[in-house]
Amino acid sequence: MIAVEPNLRLSAQVALLGAIHPDVRLVKMRRNGAVITLSAVMAKPLNQAGSEALSIAATEIIADFPDCRIEEH
Numbered sequence: 001m002i003a004v005e006p007n008l009r010l011s012a013q014v015a016l017l018g019a020i021h022p023d024v025r026l027v028k029m030r031r032n033g034a035v036i037t038l039s040a041v042m043a044k045p046l047n048q049a050g051s052e053a054l055s056i057a058a059t060e061i062i063a064d065f066p067d068c069r070i071e072e073h
Helices: 006-016 048-063
Strands: 024-032 035-042 069-072
Touching: 006 024, 006 048, 024 048, 035 048, 048 069
Parallel strands: 035 069
Antiparallel strands: 024 035
């Protein structure tokens, strides 16, 4: 198992600060080459504000890695 690189972990922590809806149970980040994957597990489907907050966090993360693209799951 390869740990998430420290720069990606820090970027995710900063971006997700205040963006976690109460129904979010898990957020996982992974980088495979030029693809960053953000996966979230929820207790129930998020409302529009919760989904938007995670999407904004993903945008903030990818801004720190201009050579990559992000996939949200």
